[in-house]
Amino acid sequence: MTEETLVEKVRDALSPSRFRHTEGVVKTTEALAKRYGEDVEWARLGAWIHDIAREWPIAQLEQYAEQIEIPSGFALIPNLLHGPIAASIFRDWFGPDHTDVENAIRFHTTGRLAMSKMEMILCLADAIEPSRQYPGVDDIRELADRDLTEALAASMDSTILYLLERHQPIFPLTVMARNELWERKITNARESEA
Numbered sequence: 701m702t703e704e705t706l707v708e709k710v711r712d713a714l715s716p717s718r719f720r721h722t723e724g725v726v727k728t729t730e731a732l733a734k735r736y737g738e739d740v741e742w743a744r745l746g747a748w749i750h751d752i753a754r755e756w757p758i759a760q761l762e763q764y765a766e767q768i769e770i771p772s773g774f775a776l777i778p779n780l781l782h783g784p785i786a787a788s789i790f791r792d793w794f795g796p797d798h799t800d801v802e803n804a805i806r807f808h809t810t811g812r813l814a815m816s817k818m819e820m821i822l823c824l825a826d827a828i829e830p831s832r833q834y835p836g837v838d839d840i841r842e843l844a845d846r847d848l849t850e851a852l853a854a855s856m857d858s859t860i861l862y863l864l865e866r867h868q869p870i871f872p873l874t875v876m877a878r879n880e881l882w883e884r885k886i887t888n889a890r891e892s893e894a
């Protein structure tokens with residue numbers, strides 16, 4: 701499938717405002733992929749498709765989820781199912797040989813342990829694309845240009861704070877990912893001092 705065909709499928713699946721969000725994620729993903737030496741073409745395809753199931757009704761998400769493998773815990777928070785479902789649609793359309801992009805799509809909202817560069821880029825781009833507005837987002841945008849690990853760790857802090865303040869469930873893997881990224885950041889800093 702060409703990028704143009706994918707874009708039309710995404711446009712059909714999303715409201716104008718979420719399509720604009722997706723355009724922002726594509727732009728930010730491309731900039732981060734260039735900055736950190738990741739494959740720009742595949743990163744863009746992952747960014748285009750990441751929210752393709754975001755506006756499905758919960759019943760449709762749950763029905764689709766029964767047909768595919770869903771990482772443990774996702775089914776408990778139906779809002780999170782759209783990532784694994786988009787990853788499965790990506791595999792159907794682009795084949796089984798792009799597991800890194802597929803995982804970046806699957807874990808774009810939650811993160812996970814041992815994230816690859818591609819996974820970190822899409823997860824961060826989703827959080828800082830130009831139409832996102834929340835306290836501290838400009839600091840994270842600045843950090844994103846200097847340090848991918850620290851920027852993603854800070855963005856996960858912000859997500860966790862947002863969910864805590866609203867008494868919403870927090871996906872445990874996000875907390876583990878956040879802890880690991882801050883540990884990675886400390887290790888990287890020690891190594892560059894030595």
Ligand SMILES: Nc1ncnc2c1ncn2[C@@H]1O[C@H](COP(=O)(O)OP(=O)(O)O)[C@@H](O)[C@H]1O
Pocket residue numbers: 751754777779780808809810826859863868869870871874
């Ligand atoms: N780590 C998380 N744990 C639990 N819920 C989350 C987490 N991250 C986001 N959410 C919730 O999931 C929904 C989708 O998050 P959002 O960041 O808007 O994803 P997307 O950018 O893919 O649309 C929101 O309702 C948000 O509150």
